[in-house]
Amino acid sequence: MNIRKNVLPRRLVDWLCFLTIGIFLPIIFIFEMVIVLPAFHEPGGFFHTFTLLMGIFLVFNIKGNMIACMMVDTSVNYMHLQPPTEPIELEKWIHCATCDKLAPPRSWHCKSCGVCILKRDHHCLFMGCCIGHYNHRYFLCFIVYLFLGALYALVYNSIYIWILNGAVFSRWLTALKLICPMLMLVSGPFSSNMYLLFYSLNVLALLYPTLLLGYMGPLVLGGRVCHERGKTFKYNYGIWQNLRNIFGQRIFAVWLSPLITSELTHDGINWQTDLPKDAPKNK
Known part of the structure; x- marks a missing residue:
């Protein structure tokens, strides 16, 4: 597995989204x-x-x-890529006008990253990089654990704010501050406004993975990437094999830690079409 030469985001919008997770997540964890x-x-x-241990486990998997x-x-x-010689297989390959090279099926060029991405899904603003064949597993684990962590925290925060401290926060002004956070700058003590700010971020942190899971869940189970949504598709190998193509042979162990290696069951290059779901898959 290769490591990117420049792992930091390149665009300003990527940096802003990346810092939202990078800065506020540790602060909110300490607050909790x-x-x-x-x-x-x-x-x-x-x-x-x-x-406490559950919180550490969730944050470790989110950040990891x-x-x-x-x-x-x-x-x-491209240095180690050899296009097929068979005309039928070669027709599936795509010519990248930017790189002026033949790319494997399901690969697309990303203008932000400046390279062609193997089985490209999308460009993630919060990570400043593309999601493709080799890091799809980490992205899905990230959003699942972000969903679980945000939901776990929201239950505690909701009880803490609306029940335990209901005398302070159960008022119309609180609702207005949640709708328009700028009001926190001009009204109320710093401590209560800080609690409301963290609560707002908690809601957003839950909304983001919820929408992604709802959108990407059917695509993942069907073996598709975002670019293939609504298009004619021939690479559905069945739910189990589709998941193994993303999470690898140790499909269950990868949920324990991002440090656990799991060899993928597909090379991400030679995609066979029209296979029966019980046929042997390309490894």
């Missing part, structure tokens, strides 16, 4: 563990320790899969 959690569970008790996704190079390696 130091302020919110002790309001529910006695420090040192079973539930306090369990929730994000970093892995940014580091893994999923571009087309």
Whole structure:
């Protein structure tokens, strides 16, 4: 597995989205563990320790899969790429006008990254890189754990703000601040506004992966990428094999840690079409 030479975002919009996760996630995690959690569970008790460890596990997988996704190079390696000699297979390849080379099926050129991406899904603003054949696994693990972490935190935060501190926050002004966050700059004490800011970010952090999972879930199960949505498609190998093409042979173990290696069951280049779902797949 190759590592990208420049893992940092290139565009300003990518940087802004990347810093949103990179900066606010650790800050909100500390806030949850130091302020919110002790309001529910006695420090040192079973539930306090369990929730703390669960939070560490979720943040580790969110940040770990994000970093892995940014580091893994999923571009087309033209130096070691040999187009097929059979005319039928060669017709499936695409000529990239920018690179002036033949690219494998399902590959597209990304203007932001400046390279052709192997089985390109989309360009992710929050990571500043493209999601393709080799880092698709890390991206999906990232959004799943972001969803779980945001949902877990939202339950605690909602009870903390609306029930435990309902006397402070249960008012019309709070609703207006959530709708228009700029009001936090001109009204109310700093501490309560900070809680509302973190709560707003928590809601957004839940909304983002929820929309992505709803949009990408059917595509992943059907073996498609975003570019292939609504188009004639011939690479559906069945749900199980489609998932193994993304998560590899250790399909269950990868959910424990981004550090666990899992060899992919497809090379991302030689995509066979019109295969029966029980036929042997290209490895």
